Amino acid sequence: MSQNGSAVEAQHLTKFYGPVAGLYDLSFSVGYGEVRGLLGQNGSGKSTLLKSLVGLIHPTSGTAKVLGLDVQKSPMEVRRSIGYVPESPRLYEFLTATEYLDFIADVRGIAYEEKKQRINRLIQALNLEGKQGDTISGYSQGMKQKVALMGAILHRPKLLLLDEPLNGLDPKSARVVKELIHGLAREGVTTVFSTHILEIAEAICDQLTILQNGRVLAEGTGQELREKAGLPGSGLEDVFLKLTGTRGVEEIVEALMR
Amino acid sequence: MRARVLLKFAKVLMVSRLRGTRRSRVTNSITSRPIIIGLIGVAMFAIGLTFGLVTISILTSASTSASAMGQIVFTIYGGIPIFLIGFFLSMGLLWELNASTEAETTDAINWLPITPAEYVLASTLSTGYTYSPLVAVAVGYALPLGVLTGNGAAFLLLVGISIVSTFIGSVGVEILRSVLARASSAFTKVGGKTMVVMRIFGVIAILVFTQLLFSGFLVVRIISTLVGDIAAATAVPVFWPTLSITSMLGSDLLASAVYGLLSLGFFLLLAYIALSLRARFWLAAPPSLHFSGTESFSKSSKLKWFGLSDLSIALVRRELRSATRRKEVVRLMAIPLILPVMILFPVVFSPAPSSTATPPVSANPLLLAGPLLFGVGLGALFLGLTSLGQEGGRLWNIGSLPVSERMVLKTKLLFTSLIAMIGLALGLILSVLIFHLSVLDALIFSAIGLTVVLAESSLGIAVGSRYADFSEGPRPRFVSMKGSIIGSILGVIMMGAMSVAFIAMLILSVRIVGLGTSLELIEALPFIATALVALIFSRIGYRLSIGPVNRILTEIAN
DSSP: OOSSSEEEEEEEEEEEETTEEEEEEEEEEEETTOEEEEEEOTTSSHHHHHHHHHTSSOOSEEEEEETTEETTTOHHHHHHHEEEEOSSOOOOTTSBHHHHHHHHHHHTTOOHHHHHHHHHHHHHHTTOTTTTTBBGGGSOHHHHHHHHHHHHHTTOOSEEEEESTTTTOOHHHHHHHHHHHHHHHHTTOEEEEEOSOHHHHHHHOSEEEEEETTEEEEEEOHHHHHHHHTOTTOOHHHHHHHHTTOOOHHHHHHHHHO | OOHHHHHHHHHHHHHHHHHHHOOSSSOHHHHTOTHHHHHHHHHHHHHHHHHHHHHHHHHHHTTOOHHHHHHHHHHHHHHHHHHHHHHHHHHHHHHHHHSOHHHHHTOGGGGSSOOHHHHHHHHHHHHHHHTHHHHHHHHHHHHHHHHTTTOHHHHHHHHHHHHHHHHHHHHHHHHHHHHHHHHHHHHHHHOHHHHHHHHHHHHHHHHHHHHHHHOHHHHHHHHHHHHHOHHHHTTOGGGHHHHHHHHHHTTOHHHHHHHHHHHHHHHHHHHHHHHHHHHHHOOOSOOOOBOSOSOOOOOOOGGGGGTOOHHHHHHHHHHHHHHHHOHHHHHHHHHHHHHHHHHTHHHHTSSSOOOSSSOSSOSOHHHHHHHHHHHHHHHHHHHHHHHTGGGGGGHHHHHTSSOOHHHHHHHHHHHHHHHHHHHHHHHHHHHHHHHOOOHHHHHHHHHHHHHHHHHHHHHHHHHHHHSBOOOOSSSOOSBOHHHHHHHHHHHHHHHHHHHHHHHHHHHHHHHHHOTTOOOHHHHHHHHHHHHHHHHHHHHHHHHHHHHHHHHHHHSOOO
16 A cells, blocks of 8 residues: 555545435545545535445445545455444444444454453543443443444554544543544544534644535635635634525524524 | 324324335325225225135035034134234234334333323224224124124124224233333343343243234134133133123123123223333333443354354354344344244144154154244244344444455354254254154254255345345334245245255155165155255355345445
């Protein structure tokens, strides 16, 4: 696997769900060690793009390369090298957190002593101590999110694909995850994650990509996006709303209050 | 009690049942109309009536004596109430066992202002009305039998008693639901593994019990008991509806009225118990098991001796935990165990069971035990059919891990076969006890059983992967209705093909050595042929599954 070029590269990626385009002729790339945030309204294609990169959906046309590997041609190699957390992850609720992570470790071929160490360390870091023996069915949304995250980073992947990773996390755990992403980036791990929390996106990400209707609408740092929107000095929320053409927020609120 | 809320809620529960079981191809506008059930009931009544008329004409043309005719009417009329109670209890329980705990406990009903009484009565009404076409067909069948044999009054009573029996069965389910919820939380407190074991045995016991109730053999035995020892039966409330009818047929109007009123009282008592239990024991939060000992990291498994990799072992371990801890999967696992037992019902509940140690007939014991393999095979088929669909929304876990489609397939096949083999072992034990199989016969039975299990599992997975149903409503199905039908037909055809191979080789071996010759190798030929055919089917099933499983892993539904 070469470190030249991009860690993620999508070329003319298109995915149709019946007549609806989840992605439409989308091209984008992410450099090695970069933290990239995907922004967009609901249904803009963020989750579809991440699934295409994992190989969980088959694009209608176009290609996606991850760590230099074609996702469609070398799915197993891709899955070995990445970690993924979907939006609202459904875990095996009948397993305990330890059993779930033990399963992931066994599938990923992590040796006994090492998996034990890593799992215990993660459970401690993400505040799940004392709960790891309970079945996941009794966990809160945030606890499930933590277990999914642990499963994604357990094997120390080179690329992390995270769909709304901070959903339901308490402030301390959210902070841990943010620091973790930073730390991993320093070690050369590339992270692509989607979020609706614009402040967090700007705080963690090197670059932001805004999607709309399955296409890339704008890309760049927070500052570059402000310039593109012609709103220097504004909050990222205003920039996002202007770029995505979302208007009439006040009218909607008024209608809801009536 | 708000009647409007009760009726509205009963309708919602009924629609939920209809859409939960007939999702495909039936539009929501049809399933949201309760009148459809009524129309189906009318059609079923007509069908029952036709069969009733045919029965009467056959009995008349066979010059059946009046006393024999009276006995037939007595058995059928007496059997209907007990059959209906068993049926409604069975259907309600199977429905409950299907329910995913997760979906059930997050049901909106838990936080809406609906009283326990409204819930229990609406649910009872919904169960009764949803399956009411069965009452219609039973009553339709009974109409000509009653009217044309001079028992018109008994028929009118039967209509009323059938409705009461329907509600007794339906409200019985409500009691069991609350008790199961209470038991579930109690087991959780006892400890994880204990609960897992108790739940499995509990589910199997409930299923065997309800299948026994539903079995016609048991009904016939009950009726014979009633005829022979009516005094003992009077103390059992579940027999009161039947006794009301049989008393009327015996012209004892007072007894009939008393038993009729007692039946109604029994229903009201059950309803009271049901709503009291609902109010006290209902759980609105998903139960979580706790497994003591946090150091549950898996070490090297003994399964490695069988040539399994760490990856396969991890996947099989996950399957086992799913099968033993998920309520909606536990009942699937019970199926290969129950089917062989059900096939033995005719032997166990035959009117004159043999009390001697010798088999009832002098046929080859292996041939007598053979039908049990149909039960084991169909159990394996059903497990295979549902094996992919039960991944549900958790499919991404496997899809995002470095697990190939062949590995997933082999794990599913291995797991399905392992569970079905427990059924095979049970079948073997029963065969040895009942048919007195010799050691050689037992070995042949096991060897063929293994190949049948492999063949039916492979077929089940091949069909189940094409028609997997990943939706996770309150009642997950795991395989589409179309897939179930196609799988069942192909499964039976496959059994037929294996039987044909067996019979063909049996005829051939008889021709070779002559009837009565005891050359064991020649006698084994039919069994070897069956096993070979089964292995060929296994291979075909496996090959046919690779493509669909790959598609499932690379095109995960949103």
